[in-house]
Amino acid sequence: MMRQRRLSLGQRLTLAIPYLWIAAFFLAPMLLIAKISLSHAVLARPPYEPRFLSSDTLADIWAKAQSFTFDNYRALVADSLYFDSYVSSLAIAGVSTVATLLVAYPFALAMARGPRQWRPFLIGLAAAPFWTSFLIRVYAWIALLKDEGLINNALMALGLIDAPLQMFATTGAVVVGIVYSYLPFMLLPIYAALEGQDPSLREAAADLGASPLQVFLRVTLPLSRDGVVAGALLVFIPAVGEFVIPDLLGGSDTLMIGRTLWNDFFANHDWPAASAAAIALVVILLAPLLLWERARLREEEGRR
Amino acid sequence: MSAPLLSIEGVTKKYGAIVALDGVKLDVGAGEFFALLGPSGCGKTTLMRSIAGFETPDSGAVRLRGEDLAGVPPHRRPVNMMFQSYALFPHLDVFENVAFGLRRKGEKEGAIRARVSELLEMTQLAPFGARRINELSGGQRQRVALARALAPKPALLLLDEPLGALDRKLREETQFQLKEIQRKTRTSFVIVTHDQDEALALADRVAVMRGGRVEQIASPIDIYERPATRFVAGFVGETNFVEGVIARDDGLAFATTFGRLPRAQCALPEGARATLSIRPERIEVAREGQGIAGRVEDYVFRGEYTLLRVRVAPDVVLRVGAYDGRFAIGDDVKLTIAPEAGVLFAAAA
Numbered sequence A: 001m002m003r004q005r006r007l008s009l010g011q012r013l014t015l016a017i018p019y020l021w022i023a024a025f026f027l028a029p030m031l032l033i034a035k036i037s038l039s040h041a042v043l044a045r046p047p048y049e050p051r052f053l054s055s056d057t058l059a060d061i062w063a064k065a066q067s068f069t070f071d072n073y074r075a076l077v078a079d080s081l082y083f084d085s086y087v088s089s090l091a092i093a094g095v096s097t098v099a100t101l102l103v104a105y106p107f108a109l110a111m112a113r114g115p116r117q118w119r120p121f122l123i124g125l126a127a128a129p130f131w132t133s134f135l136i137r138v139y140a141w142i143a144l145l146k147d148e149g150l151i152n153n154a155l156m157a158l159g160l161i162d163a164p165l166q167m168f169a170t171t172g173a174v175v176v177g178i179v180y181s182y183l184p185f186m187l188l189p190i191y192a193a194l195e196g197q198d199p200s201l202r203e204a205a206a207d208l209g210a211s212p213l214q215v216f217l218r219v220t221l222p223l224s225r226d227g228v229v230a231g232a233l234l235v236f237i238p239a240v241g242e243f244v245i246p247d248l249l250g251g252s253d254t255l256m257i258g259r260t261l262w263n264d265f266f267a268n269h270d271w272p273a274a275s276a277a278a279i280a281l282v283v284i285l286l287a288p289l290l291l292w293e294r295a296r297l298r299e300e301e302g303r304r
Numbered sequence B: 001m002s003a004p005l006l007s008i009e010g011v012t013k014k015y016g017a018i019v020a021l022d023g024v025k026l027d028v029g030a031g032e033f034f035a036l037l038g039p040s041g042c043g044k045t046t047l048m049r050s051i052a053g054f055e056t057p058d059s060g061a062v063r064l065r066g067e068d069l070a071g072v073p074p075h076r077r078p079v080n081m082m083f084q085s086y087a088l089f090p091h092l093d094v095f096e097n098v099a100f101g102l103r104r105k106g107e108k109e110g111a112i113r114a115r116v117s118e119l120l121e122m123t124q125l126a127p128f129g130a131r132r133i134n135e136l137s138g139g140q141r142q143r144v145a146l147a148r149a150l151a152p153k154p155a156l157l158l159l160d161e162p163l164g165a166l167d168r169k170l171r172e173e174t175q176f177q178l179k180e181i182q183r184k185t186r187t188s189f190v191i192v193t194h195d196q197d198e199a200l201a202l203a204d205r206v207a208v209m210r211g212g213r214v215e216q217i218a219s220p221i222d223i224y225e226r227p228a229t230r231f232v233a234g235f236v237g238e239t240n241f242v243e244g245v246i247a248r249d250d251g252l253a254f255a256t257t258f259g260r261l262p263r264a265q266c267a268l269p270e271g272a273r274a275t276l277s278i279r280p281e282r283i284e285v286a287r288e289g290q291g292i293a294g295r296v297e298d299y300v301f302r303g304e305y306t307l308l309r310v311r312v313a314p315d316v317v318l319r320v321g322a323y324d325g326r327f328a329i330g331d332d333v334k335l336t337i338a339p340e341a342g343v344l345f346a347a348a349a
Helices: A009-037 A058-065 A071-078 A080-113 A116-131 A134-145 A150-157 A171-195 A199-207 A212-223 A225-240 A244-249 A257-267 A271-303 B044-052 B094-104 B109-122 B138-150 B168-185 B196-202 B220-225 B230-235
Strands: B006-015 B018-028 B033-037 B059-064 B079-082 B156-160 B188-193 B205-210 B213-218 B240-247 B253-256 B259-262 B273-278 B283-286 B292-301 B306-313 B316-322 B332-337 B343-346
Touching: A009 A271, A071 A080, A071 A271, A080 A116, A080 A171, A080 A225, A080 A257, A080 A271, A116 A171, A134 A150, A134 A171, A134 A244, A171 A225, A171 A244, A199 A212, A199 B079, A212 A225, A225 A271, A244 A257, A257 A271, B006 B044, B018 B044, B018 B213, B033 B044, B033 B196, B044 B079, B044 B156, B044 B188, B079 B138, B094 B109, B094 B138, B109 B138, B138 B156, B138 B168, B168 B196, B188 B196, B196 B220, B205 B220, B205 B230, B213 B220, B213 B230, B230 B240, B230 B273, B230 B343, B240 B259, B240 B316, B253 B273, B283 B316, B292 B316, B306 B332, B316 B332
Parallel strands: B033 B188, B033 B205, B079 B156, B156 B188
Antiparallel strands: B006 B018, B006 B059, B205 B213, B240 B253, B240 B273, B253 B259, B273 B343, B283 B332, B292 B306, B292 B332, B306 B316
């Protein structure tokens, strides 16, 4: 079915642009980090060895390459801090993703079912937070969550609580921050999936005896699966490596790999260890994603 | 006729200033094949959606076996609908599409399997149970939609332009299948269509609708032979409209610009302005002899007959069906219109 055909030069160039982009801005830095992860730390600037110079001969390069080591990866496994950070990051990102989904789905549904002429406005509202700085919005949450913050003051004024609740500087605050910050990334793909659904499918289901709840569970939800998966990935992946939100809203005991990395990089000046941790994170996130995508493609091919 | 299965009693529905249904009254009997025929915007789809429960009439009642359906949501109505777009579930295979209604009824797995197999057999889809919807041809999808709507054994099946998306050849084949399935299942079918051929071919009775009103309800033959209004005559089948005046001085006749046409019967008074609707195939054509003189202006070969355009007066061209037709442009012909052929309508005051 896939017909082999010759592409014109223009088509090739068009296709080449995204690949070149990825090569220049994703692959090249990744290779650099991979290389640093195989180096060892020294007290210098930059703080790792070996370094390759443009004056190196082939023999020099070979000699320097001999000093590459997997010690940093061994350290990752040996030091439980890394393991704990990964597990904690995945857990926090997982909980946050589920929470974001639960908040975003009803929003997306309301947007998709709302009057057609309102939809551009609603999409604009969903994207409105992007008009202010991410950092300022996270800081704003401090003002809401801290002991003498808006929420505690309001609850105390209403007499619902006597002492302020400890909300700021907790892992829960991190989850709230992630849900808030990443909501649009979940909302928009789900909205797109729901908006594209043929309303006559829901009518057909109702006509065949499905109650409104069954229509949702049997038709609307399964047909929005691709949007949910896309949204979940767009939230989960950056949330695992999130640094700003746990740093500003999390407590001293909130362990996330982004913070551990930052400490290695800037506090300990151990670039090779931080690089190894970063590469490991990419592998942890990318491997299941690639497997899932391959399974999906195979399923789609099987259907043809 | 016994008590009707479905009765529509003075149903009216307005969308703002637009009147979609205007006091529609009709009955559908048990086991009847009924057609709602009309041009787009005549209200036939709104009427069907009111029966299914997707629209709520402003006034009037929709009764099924005498029971008022007002306030009964679509999923509790023993009425199923075959959607014009088919609305098949793309995430389910053919079997599960057909089983959908049965599962909602909470039937046992064994009963579901048996019923779905029976329907797949009936619609010649037996080998395709495990297929996805996007792997099916248009005709197969149409049959899945029919099987799915029939599966829960509805009291009444609504079909929205069921053959609209099929090509011409498949359409004819499917017409026979639809009729056969309707006979076998003894379910009342209400079909909505803008295609007069489809309505005439399939239905026991046809309701012709226009502007939210029912113009005529009758058998296909009566609709065709005895249209109640000028609109019905023009909408169903091909026809000629001839303007003239009723004359009774020398035997009942219809006086036109190209001559007097004797009439067998007419309730209109002497001198009344009227329009005669005469089908092309009811005008006899000969090369010589008695009759209205005319000249062939143009012709279209249609296979079983040739449609001629014959000028009989400077301002009148009649379409005439010729069965032995080797006519050429410019031929002189004689036309005869039998006194009982055609229908007279009084000109609108």
